[in-house]
Amino acid sequence: MERLVILTGAGISAESGLGTFRDKDGLWTRHDLSEVATPEGFSRNPKRVLDFYNARRANSRAAAPNPAHEALVRLEQSYLGEMLIVTQNVDDLHERAGSRNVLHMHGTLEGALCAACGHRWPAPAIQRPQDPCPACTTAQARPDIVWFGEYPYHMEDIWQALRRADAFVAIGTSGTVYPAAAFAQDAGRAGAFCLELNAEASAVAPDFDEVRLGPASRIVPDWVA
Ligand code: BJW
Incomplete structure (x- = not known):
């Protein structure tokens, strides 16, 4: 076979x-990847990262x-x-x-991942820094996306x-x-x-x-x- x-x-x-990432006008020409696509960037400023992925999720849902x-x-x-x-x-x-x-x-824009306990669940349209994890209730919900340095x-x-x-x-x-x-x-x-x-x-x-x-x-x- x-x-x-x-x-x-x-x-x-x-x-x-x-959008692509590295073409002229790509995402990484407009956003600092170390701030929006690394675990360290998420720790420094969760709202900036969630805003970036909320916009990407909206674009993805609107696309065909x-x-x-x-x-x-x-x-x-x-x-x-x-x-x-x-x-x-x-x-x-x-x-x-x-x-x-x-x-x-x-990973996928449609998934949420708890940075504290690793639990996964479907992402809402808008993720907010105060969203509690349904499993452990800590407020460290991130997008279920593989960032630089992650496996x-x-x-x-x-x-x-x-x-x-x-x-x-x-x-x-x-x-x-x-x-x-x-x-x-x-x-x-x-x-x-x-x-x-x-x-x-x-x-x-x-x-x-x-x-x-x-x-x-x-x-x-x-x-x-
Ligand atoms: C068209 C077109 C049209 C346009 N028609 N074509 C050596 C070995 C192993 C790891 C490393 C290493 N050196 C460095 C690393 C670490 C790092 C890395 O690779 N860094 C480089 C920048 C050097 N990698 C990692 O950290 C990864 N993890 C890891 O390595 O874990 C350890 C490990 C080691 C060994 C084995 C296994 C594991 C994780 C990488 C995570 C990437 N995350 C991102 C962002 C998150 C997703 C998101 O937000 O969307 O993923 S970065 C970004 O780049 C995104 C993409 O999936 C990824 C690839 O980009 P892609 O898809 O190629 O897009 P572009 O924009 O680069 O290219 C577009 C292409 O389309 C161009 O060619 C255009 O010509 C073409 N195109 N229009 C056809 N109409």
């Missing part, structure tokens, strides 16, 4: 109107899947082998398009899938954030054919067997067809 692992990044949701998300649903429905989507994205556009087998390695989710399952993959495809990711930036090397070393689909060649393009450039809404449906 053929096994396919697809890694997606912010570029696949760009044409749904959700685009033809690239939809093409991956068609692929999953017709694929005769095993297909896994590993996304770095914290939006839920893959699920809302209809994809079934999706792992969110950097991403599902890593054992992801590495196992990469080791067993016949093909690995990365879509719309700059290849600058680890461990995801090393996935093409990991999969290639295990024998997978590696394909990059991106607007511009990523920082790790030499790790791929083939690179196809263009907007995700065009090149992903073209690849799936």
Whole structure:
């Protein structure tokens, strides 16, 4: 049975109107990542971090899947082998398009996490610093997002899938954030054919067997067809 692992990044949701991080006008050009995407930034100023993610959650809820998300649903429905989507994205556009087998390695905007006891629950539209944890009642509710310096989710399952993959495809990711930036090397070393689909060649393009450039809404449906 053929096994396919697809890694997606912010570029696949760009044409749904959700900003990327490192492109011109990307989120990290307007926000200091050490203040909004680290546990230390959250300790210093929880309100600033919650405001940042409340706005991101509202944008995500207002967005709709685009033809690239939809093409991956068609692929999953017709694929005769095993297909896994590993996304770095914290939006839920893959699920809302209809994809079934999706792992969110950097967490999700739709989740809340207690920084004190680790309990998880569905995030309200607006998270506030005084929100109590439903389990331990302390007021340290944060978004269920993996920040810099934190260990991403599902890593054992992801590495196992990469080791067993016949093909690995990365879509719309700059290849600058680890461990995801090393996935093409990991999969290639295990024998997978590696394909990059991106607007511009990523920082790790030499790790791929083939690179196809263009907007995700065009090149992903073209690849799936
Ligand atoms: C289009 C397009 C269109 C545009 N069509 N394409 C070496 C080894 C291991 C770790 C490290 C290491 N060196 C440093 C580290 C630590 C750190 C790290 O990587 N730092 C780098 C900056 C150097 N990593 C971590 O801390 C991670 N944890 C960790 O490493 O734990 C220890 C560990 C070690 C070894 C194994 C396992 C674990 C955690 C990283 C957490 C990242 N968190 C963020 C923010 C939270 C989520 C959120 O708020 O949304 O996640 S950062 C941000 O970057 C976000 C993204 O998921 C992530 C990746 O960004 P992405 O998706 O690639 O977006 P962009 O903007 O960079 O690129 C967009 C791409 O789309 C571009 O290529 C465009 O061309 C393209 N594009 N429009 C197609 N229309």
